[in-house]
Amino acid sequence: MSILVYIEQDQGKIKGSSLEAVSYAAGLSELQGGDVNVLGLGSIEAEEWNKVGGAGANAIYHIGDERLDQGVILAHADAIAKVFEKVGATTLVLAKSSLGDAVAARLAVKLGAGLVSNVVGLPDLSNGFVVKRSIFTGKAFADTSIDTENKILAVKKNIHPIKTDGGEAKVESLDLTISEENFVAKITGAEKAEGEILLPEADVVVSGGRGLKGPENWNMIEELADSLNAAKGCSKPVSDLGWRPHHEHVGQTGVKVAPTLYVAVAISGAIQHLAGVNASKYIVVINNDPDAPFFKAADYGIVGDAFDVVPKLTQAIKALK
Amino acid sequence: MKILVCITHVPDTTSKIQFTDNNTQLDKKGVQFIIGPYDDYALARAVELKAETSGNITVLNVGEVETEPTLRKALAIGADEAVRINAAPKDAFFVAKQIANYAKDKAFDLILMGRESIDFNGGMVHGMVGELLGMPSMSPVMKLEIEGDKGKLSREIEGGKEFIEVDLPFIAGCQEPIAEWKIPNMRGIMSARTKPLSVIEPAEEAERTAVNSYEMPPAKGAVKLVDNVDQLVDLLKNDAKIL
Numbered sequence: 001m002s003i004l005v006y007i008e009q010d011q012g013k014i015k016g017s018s019l020e021a022v023s024y025a026a027g028l029s030e031l032q033g034g035d036v037n038v039l040g041l042g043s044i045e046a047e048e049w050n051k052v053g054g055a056g057a058n059a060i061y062h063i064g065d066e067r068l069d070q071g072v073i074l075a076h077a078d079a080i081a082k083v084f085e086k087v088g089a090t091t092l093v094l095a096k097s098s099l100g101d102a103v104a105a106r107l108a109v110k111l112g113a114g115l116v117s118n119v120v121g122l123p124d125l126s127n128g129f130v131v132k133r134s135i136f137t138g139k140a141f142a143d144t145s146i147d148t149e150n151k152i153l154a155v156k157k158n159i160h161p162i163k164t165d166g167g168e169a170k171v172e173s174l175d176l177t178i179s180e181e182n183f184v185a186k187i188t189g190a191e192k193a194e195g196e197i198l199l200p201e202a203d204v205v206v207s208g209g210r211g212l213k214g215p216e217n218w219n220m221i222e223e224l225a226d227s228l229n230a231a232k233g234c235s236k237p238v239s240d241l242g243w244r245p246h247h248e249h250v251g252q253t254g255v256k257v258a259p260t261l262y263v264a265v266a267i268s269g270a271i272q273h274l275a276g277v278n279a280s281k282y283i284v285v286i287n288n289d290p291d292a293p294f295f296k297a298a299d300y301g302i303v304g305d306a307f308d309v310v311p312k313l314t315q316a317i318k319a320l321k
Numbered sequence: 322m323k324i325l326v327c328i329t330h331v332p333d334t335t336s337k338i339q340f341t342d343n344n345t346q347l348d349k350k351g352v353q354f355i356i357g358p359y360d361d362y363a364l365a366r367a368v369e370l371k372a373e374t375s376g377n378i379t380v381l382n383v384g385e386v387e388t389e390p391t392l393r394k395a396l397a398i399g400a401d402e403a404v405r406i407n408a409a410p411k412d413a414f415f416v417a418k419q420i421a422n423y424a425k426d427k428a429f430d431l432i433l434m435g436r437e438s439i440d441f442n443g444g445m446v447h448g449m450v451g452e453l454l455g456m457p458s459m460s461p462v463m464k465l466e467i468e469g470d471k472g473k474l475s476r477e478i479e480g481g482k483e484f485i486e487v488d489l490p491f492i493a494g495c496q497e498p499i500a501e502w503k504i505p506n507m508r509g510i511m512s513a514r515t516k517p518l519s520v521i522e523p524a525e526e527a528e529r530t531a532v533n534s535y536e537m538p539p540a541k542g543a544v545k546l547v548d549n550v551d552q553l554v555d556l557l558k559n560d561a562k563i564l
């Protein structure tokens with residue numbers, strides 16, 4: 001019954017969504033028994049392991065191979081499969097992400113496992129293994145049973161509290177060889193915004209829409225985001241027009257976010273945009289059109305000119321601190 | 322170059338999602354079905370690559386007879402032939418197994434899919450097919466160039482993108498801005514009628530997961546509108562308790 005959790009790192013730090021996956025696994029282990037084993041790949045800062053113990057791990061395994069610092073899909077999948085067998089796990093838990101998805105899919109085949117993606121809660125074990133997942137881009141849920149012995153759960157963000165009181169877990173360094181054939185797809189480089197809060201991981205998101213009229217007006221969005229320690233997002237036309245980079249595009253065809261607070265500035269609230277934000281806990285809308293559809297999906301709203309409201313809001317938030 | 326494009330037949334992005342039969346079936350009444358938007362990007366890129374390399378495109382769906390108009394639309398956009406594997410697609414692994422079973426002896430140079438379906442949003446079928454066929458799989462892919470027998474692509478990662486070089490054959494799960502969606506023209510629509518659409522019976526394969534029932538999210542309460550930012554900050558602090 002033991003569980004293996006695959007955690008991801010970003011520049012040596014363990015991602016918040018991965019810590020959430022560890023705590024989810026700890027919750028699962030309370031229901032069905034079995035240890036929570038955690039696997040980290042690549043260079044991870046030594047202090048980071050305390051968080052993993054705190055989040056609920058019983059044992060930690062680390063493969064420090066630097067080639068795994070990058071998200072080489074085949075190599076990560078190979079390493080996880082080997083450790084899954086080594087610890088005698090039957091359930092693999094991981095956070096949903098662009099790497100997590102790609103890796104989990106290959107593992108479903110390698111491990112003969114039933115896989116459920118976008119899991120939003122702990123399973124109901126009263127009649128088999130039934131877990132709720134989000135479908136139709138957050139517009140509905142499906143109670144899904146997994147009928148195989150081995151199981152993979154790709155967990156959506158912000159659905160389970162992150163524990164910090166789990167105690168210490170020993171880190172065992174594994175000396176596994178990941179063969180060359182897993183590196184046939186060569187990562188030749190990357191472009192990454194340095195020092196920015198990752199949008200899918202963010203607890204607060206500030207997004208701007210086409211109503212802001214041009215990229216030169218993004219300063220005020222940046223300042224508001226900074227004051228809230230938020231990641232920046234945008235609507236599809238804004239990234240289509242090249243005002244903002246594609247990885248900031250939120251919605252049905254972009255990033256799906258699940259923050260505690262989503263602030264939408266000058267975005268109309270088209271159904272395809274809403275599909276990417278409907279998992280947010282609170283939504284604030286700033287729009288000068290009182291009939292903008294976004295207000296129907298919002299918790300709080302101001303009908304007003306963004307160029308007037310946003311700087312004032314930044315000031316008011318800074319004044320709180 | 323021989324390209325396989327796998328497409329889903331899904332409710333239009335503006336559809337109101339509802340369920341019937343005691344929340345066990347999708348209510349298809351009034352729902353318009355389309356090619357999944359990500360699959361549409363995959364198809365559009367395939368059509369461009371075909372023009373560059375004088376290739377051939379097969380478009381495939383695992384679905385029941387109702388998906389044929391969607392396959393015809395893909396033919397109108399520029400695929401050369403269509404294949405429908407005649408089964409209700411009820412589980413990602415089942416779908417992947419059918420695709421792999423069809424593709425295994427066809428020597429495709431490239432298999433393009435969408436990053437994810439917009440009904441079940443798994444984002445998993447490409448990786449599963451990759452593992453089943455022993456091919457590399459990459460997703461979400463934002464740019465794809467073919468140079469000789471090599472693919473050069475960029476894959477979105479959180480906060481940016483990475484660049485990958487990989488030999489053909491491989492599988493890519495596509496998303497924008499890989500290509501612009503293509504709208505079928507009159508000639509495409511006419512020729513689609515006579516292009517081959519074959520129906521293949523599925524390989525025997527057990528499903529690993531099953532949906533017991535569906536559920537709608539709880540209704541959202543009414544918005545609280547305020548006149549100024551101080552009131553908003555007050556709500557965030559004292560009502561939502563998040564500042």
Ligand SMILES: Cc1cc2nc3c(=O)[nH]c(=O)nc-3n(C[C@H](O)[C@H](O)[C@H](O)COP(=O)(O)OP(=O)(O)OC[C@H]3O[C@@H](n4cnc5c(N)ncnc54)[C@H](O)[C@@H]3O)c2cc1C
Pocket residue numbers: 208209210211212234235236237238249250251252253254265266267268269270271272273276286287288289292304305306307334358
């Ligand atoms: C298949 C498909 C997939 C799609 N996927 C996505 C997606 O993933 N994400 C996405 O965002 N869109 C998506 N779209 C596009 C979507 O339908 C909308 O066109 C888009 O979201 C509109 O962006 P917007 O709200 O920024 O712009 P607009 O619709 O132009 O709205 C601008 C808003 O700004 C307001 N405004 C103007 N000036 C001011 C001001 N001074 N102060 C305050 N408010 C102001 C206006 O009242 C208006 O509400 C998709 C469409 C399709 C067909």
Ligand SMILES: Cc1cc2nc3c(=O)[nH]c(=O)nc-3n(C[C@H](O)[C@H](O)[C@H](O)COP(=O)(O)OP(=O)(O)OC[C@H]3O[C@@H](n4cnc5c(N)ncnc54)[C@H](O)[C@@H]3O)c2cc1C
Pocket residue numbers: 327328329330347357359360381382383384410411412413416433434435436437438439440441442443444445446447531532
């Ligand atoms: C009426 C109806 C009921 C359904 N019921 C269920 C259900 O109960 N449980 C369930 O899991 N699924 C169900 N689906 C199937 C669903 O549409 C998917 O085909 C399948 O589940 C894979 O979904 P995914 O989200 O994991 O795919 P993803 O992994 O997100 O898809 C990635 C890509 O794989 C390709 N792909 C995916 N599905 C197909 C396909 N069928 N044919 C060809 N290429 C494909 C596409 O290129 C797609 O962009 C149902 C579909 C219909 C029409």
